[in-house]
Amino acid sequence: MIIVMKRSASEQDITTMIHEVEARGLKANVIRGTERTVIAAVGEERVAGIGSLESGPGVDEVLPILAPYKLASRELQPESSTVQAGSLTVGNGQIGVIAGPCSVESEEQIVTTAQAVRAAGASALRGGAFKPRTSPYSFQGLKEEGLQLLAEARRQTGLAVVTEVVSPEDVELVVEYADVLQIGARNMQNYRLLEAVGKSPRAVLLKRGPSATIDEWLLAAEYILDAGNDQVMLCERGIRTFETHTRFTLPLASVPYVQQRTHLPVVIDPSHGTGHTYLVPAMAQAAIAAGADGLIVEVHPHPEQAQSDGYQSLNFAEYEAMMAACQKIAGAMEKHLGML
Numbered sequence: 001m002i003i004v005m006k007r008s009a010s011e012q013d014i015t016t017m018i019h020e021v022e023a024r025g026l027k028a029n030v031i032r033g034t035e036r037t038v039i040a041a042v043g044e045e046r047v048a049g050i051g052s053l054e055s056g057p058g059v060d061e062v063l064p065i066l067a068p069y070k071l072a073s074r075e076l077q078p079e080s081s082t083v084q085a086g087s088l089t090v091g092n093g094q095i096g097v098i099a100g101p102c103s104v105e106s107e108e109q110i111v112t113t114a115q116a117v118r119a120a121g122a123s124a125l126r127g128g129a130f131k132p133r134t135s136p137y138s139f140q141g142l143k144e145e146g147l148q149l150l151a152e153a154r155r156q157t158g159l160a161v162v163t164e165v166v167s168p169e170d171v172e173l174v175v176e177y178a179d180v181l182q183i184g185a186r187n188m189q190n191y192r193l194l195e196a197v198g199k200s201p202r203a204v205l206l207k208r209g210p211s212a213t214i215d216e217w218l219l220a221a222e223y224i225l226d227a228g229n230d231q232v233m234l235c236e237r238g239i240r241t242f243e244t245h246t247r248f249t250l251p252l253a254s255v256p257y258v259q260q261r262t263h264l265p266v267v268i269d270p271s272h273g274t275g276h277t278y279l280v281p282a283m284a285q286a287a288i289a290a291g292a293d294g295l296i297v298e299v300h301p302h303p304e305q306a307q308s309d310g311y312q313s314l315n316f317a318e319y320e321a322m323m324a325a326c327q328k329i330a331g332a333m334e335k336h337l338g339m340l
């Protein structure tokens with residue numbers, strides 16, 4: 001339920017209503033908008049006495065939240081959310097650009113990439129230290145050493161670090177080094193992991209599972225929000241279809257669809273979404289034209305030598321050209337791209 005408070009409601013009224021909600025065994029989430037305050041009463045709504053909340057002090061109306069996801073829904077929070085983590089801003093007219101290699105491989109690789117993407121306007125550095133690989137024989141990442149190298153690249157460039165965490169036990173360690181915790185597509189429905197990052201003090205980039213419906217994806221985001229973390233970005237990275245010419249199928253309609261139903265910023269991953277370097281710039285531009293709030297793009301100094309995902313990574317010159325093309329689209333959308 002959403003308890004919409006009157007404009008004239010006092011702090012005392014709001015506190016009283018929070019207690020009333022909690023007394024019914026529901027969780028009260030207070031959202032203070034520019035216009036008025038609403039209290040989201042989340043939990044089992046068929047509890048007795050819910051209707052009587054409408055006669056509480058300072059209450060304007062009590063409405064059901066129709067979407068299965070509550071805290072993520074626009075019904076609850078009409079204003080779009082912005083995520084801020086160090087140098088990275090995503091939302092509110094700012095298109096965050098997260099660029100870097102699929103995997104952190106060496107100090108030279110990650111630092112030179114950070115410098116190159118920073119010079120071409122990236123707002124954050126990506127790089128996997130813990131890699132969830134389809135095959136157990138593929139490179140699994142440098143783990144803590146990789147995190148240390150990411151921190152060194154941040155020290156040298158000022159770029160915020162976005163890196164994946166693959167298990168709840170690793171959250172504490174990754175939080176020490178990262179500015180944004182990435183939840184990979186394969187882990188979108190790892191609910192213990194979602195709860196763990198929801199309790200962490202870091203922003204979260206939640207990738208869509210390749211076979212997940214949008215409702216499942218938004219309910220996964222709901223786990224993180226419900227655990228108390230409101231710094232959540234959704235990342236569309238492509239889904240599995242019958243098509244085999246692209247690695248995944250990248251549905252850009254997700255951008256306006258999700259933006260209509262939720263207040264969370266949406267980031268597009270044209271690298272995993274296509275699986276081919278030559279398709280990445282066009283889909284990055286299309287994502288911005290569709291209204292995306294951010295991009296996450298794989299960039300490597302020598303894609304042909306990459307330990308993972310080289311076939312979909314841009315080299316520095318290609319990245320620079322992509323940013324120049326994206327900048328034109330961002331201008332037409334009256335938005336700022338990365339740190340350009």
Ligand code: PEP
Pocket residue numbers: 102128132183184185186207237272
């Ligand atoms: C990645 O970002 O390198 C990655 C493994 O992505 P996804 O989880 O979307 O497959």
Ligand code: MN
Pocket residue numbers: 102103272298308309
């Ligand atoms: Mn990758």
